[in-house]
Amino acid sequence: MNAPLRELTYAQAIQEALATAMEADKRVFIMGEDIGVYGGAFQVTGDLVHRFGEDRVMDTPISELGAAGIAVGAALAGSRPILEFQFSDFATLAMEQIVNQAAKMRFMLGGKVSVPLVMRLPSGSGTGAAAQHSQSLEAWLAHVPGLKVVQPSTPHDAKGLLLAAIDDPDPVMVFEHKLLYKMKGEVPEDAYRVPIGKAAVRREGRHATIVATSIMVHRALEAAEVLAGEGIEVEVIDLRTLRPLDTATIIESVKKTTRLACVYEGVKTLGIGAEISALIAESEAFDYLDAPILRLGGVDSPIPYNPVLEKAAVPQTPGIIEQVRNLVKGRI
Amino acid sequence: MAKPVAAAKSEAASNQRPFYKQFTPEQLKEALRRMCLIRRFEEGAEEAYMRGLIHGTMHLSIGQEASAVGATMALRKTDYITSTHRGHGHCIGKGADPKLMFAEFFGKEEGYCRGRGGSMHIADVESGNLGANGIVAGGIPIAVGAALAIKQQKRDDVALCFFGDGATNEGAFHEALNMASIWKLPVVFVCENNKYGMSVSTERSMAVANVADRASAYNMPGVIADGNRIEDVAEAVTTAIARAREGQGPTLVECKTYRTRGHSRSDRNRYRTKEEIEEWKLRDPIGHFETELVANGIATADEIAAISAAADAEIAAGIDFARNGTDPSPNDVTRGVYTPGNPS
Known part of the structure; x- marks a missing residue:
């Protein structure tokens, strides 16, 4: 036992x-x-x-x-x-x-x-x-x-x-x-290591790939659960390491799902999503894409104090659900 | 270089400065040799640059040789130094080989940094030199x-930190001195005050008259030395090193000196007068030391001429060695960014 x-x-x-x-x-x-x-x-x-x-x-x-x-x-x-x-x-x-x-x-x-x-x-x-x-x-x-x-x-x-x-x-x-x-x-008690440079596939899917970081992994998983109820199966990759990037895991997933969304809290412009989008555009996975690439990142603004504005400044679960649904249904 | 030796008891030597008793005649002659090597190294580098043999820029310390050598005389191999963009003297003072420095200047694989660092990043980790630094005050913390x-590992080594007057206006200087003092760390701060941070004089850039005055804010001794007199520098720094080794914490030593060349290759000397430069050239630290070595009966004029000639020959051979070095392959452009065998 x-x-x-x-x-x-x-x-x-x-x-x-x-x-x-x-x-x-x-x-x-x-x-x-x-x-x-x-x-x-x-x-x-x-x-x-x-x-x-x-x-x-x-x-x-x-x-x-x-x-x-x-x-x-x-x-x-x-x-x-x-x-x-x-x-x-x-x-x-x-x-x-x-x-x-x-x-x-x-x-x-x-x-x-x-x-x-x-x-x-x-x-x-x-x-x-x-x-x-x-x-x-x-x-x-x-x-x-x-x-x-x-x-x-x-x-x-x-x-x-x-x-x-x-x-x-x-x-x-x-x-x-x-x-x-x-x-x-x-959390196991032993002194295990999680290797640097390896992403983790947190949920498997076949209609779209979400590459997410940090807290956005959890929001992406919540979104994937809701979308699964609608018949949309989303694969969620937790990037875990930004440098060195685990390019193979991302490329393989996009080849399988043919759609990519990047979800991250940092400012969208010139951020992690741009790097991952370019990685796919430069890779063999580009030919597999069935839709434009979607980036969901922080707005081009400092983080506001007001709680409503603060939430509006970074991706939230309802927005991820809506946007990824649109991505899969060909509305983007 | 080596440990100071106990003073030799002699009636004749009773009016000598402690410096001439703290070090053996061999150590004193070695100090002169290193000062000559620094001067010739920089003259050689300057000439190689003029002839188009090397590219980039360089910061010459001609006129500051006494502080570089005087400050490193009482260091051991296991002691560390950090250095500055004007660091060729510190490197030779700590025991680096000029031919490997030249190889670095020439961008060759044989150089101390395999040609990746150049003049502003020469380091010789083997001799305890943790590196020159292109960022003013970068090496202080x-x-x-x-x-x-060193303290965590319970060693009795010290770290000696070179920087210029300009660095003392950087936040890193103040943060680092404060922490060194509250934790009583074995570090010696050696400021080479050459009067100008590039073109702006200390009078125009510093709220106090002396860099040493800043030590009182961090509850450590602040000592002023004549940076063009090796005796003055070595006596002050030797005391500071001993204090650091004994666990009594840091000292700030200010060496008042002057660079007779410009800040870098772009300098047109618009911020100082020819008269000022000429006046300081008359206070040449090498000429002074040679005179004193003879006056104190430590070296003959012939010995000094031989030291100087040997330095000339070593520098000429170093340039030849560097010119014949190996150029790095463009395929290796990212070599050294990360430690091999790990994810990168």
Whole structure:
């Protein structure tokens, strides 16, 4: 008899990955703003400071650029830093170190060093925190060669992808979604890894493919369930990693379903959907398409404070249902 | 380069500066050799550029050799440095091989960065040089991070961070010094104040008279050294290194110096006078050190001439080596972006 799998929240799963990595490897430490006794703005680090001490769960001053540079230097000198940004928006203060230093160091030095660091970036809208605390900037960082960018959508993947990121010799940006922190799901107790660069097919279908990221995976699955009642079978791919992109899984799915919708929270223009659309346009799957490609992304606006406007700024389930129905019925 | 040695007791040496007792005659002559190598390296690079042998740009530190060598004399191989866009001197000071630096300048596979970095990114990780940096102040938090790793690993090494006066107006400088101080990290901040951030003078860009004044905001010693006098630099930095090794935290050392060449190849010297440049040329750090070595009975004029000639020969051989190096294949353009054997 198999015992039922244990459930953890997304935040608990991340904390378990951090503890597992620190237990296994003395070089691993975490740093960030208010991650010590406060437990982190979203209670992800929780009580870890009591378990591992202030030397390994380091509160930093409010100095994002300096902290990012310290992570780069510590990684170059043999430690394994994990830096928590309180909000992914604050990574804009650290762009110099992320983009010019962390991403390029290995290349600029002729491949003679590695920069094994992890940055955790709580992102996304829906919390009423307005324009400077709600962005989805993952496409910015995914545009930078030298970085890897992952976006877990479930507690299972939040743990497994973070452990894979900590193992990785190159800098990995982990975009977590703030609305998912309290979501529960099955999380095995062992130190499993979810491979970087592999998408997951969350639901199989034959009429259309939705490629979604992060919280949009759940909205896409809700939409697919409703559409199934109408006889429309939608395949839902959870991208999980933006860089390196799992091109094979996307191409194979579109060849099968002949229709593609990209659903993501970041701003639609020049975003992830554009990359995936172009990938299909440049691939053998192009000849299989029976409809134009559909992109559902954030509107070209900062995230508003008003809750009605905030919802209107990013894709919601009813809109996904309507648009994908139109896609399959030839109305686009 | 090596550990300072205990002072030799001698009546005759009683009025000597501590510098001449802290280091052996061999170490002092090696310091001169490295200063000569830096000067010849940069003159050679400049000439190669003029002759169209290398492309891109470069930032010469001619006139600043005393701070580069004086600051690195008391470092061990396992200590780290981070460097700047004007970093050839730091690299040679920490023990890099000029011929591999030239190979990098010439964009060859034999270069320190396999031709991918060029002048602004020369690094020699083997000798503890974590790299020059094209971003002003970019290396400062990186040095602090290396110092944090040293402390975590319970090593007694230090990280020494070079930067210019312009970098002290960047936020990264202030954030990094603050964290280095609150965590008492083994790091030494060495500012080479050459009076100009590209064209804008420190008088026009800095609210305080000295970079060292900024140390008080971060509760660390701020020391001013004559950056054109190797004795002054080495004494100040040796004290700071010892303090860092003993766990007493960081020091900010300001070396007042001057670059006699322009900021980079595009500089037409419109922001300073010929008289100012000529005045500083008279304070040449190499000429001064040579005079002092003879006056202190450490080297003869013949020995100094031999050191200088050997530097000339080494630089000439380095340029030949680089010119005959291997050009990278265009097929390898993305090599080194990610660590092989992992998803990328």
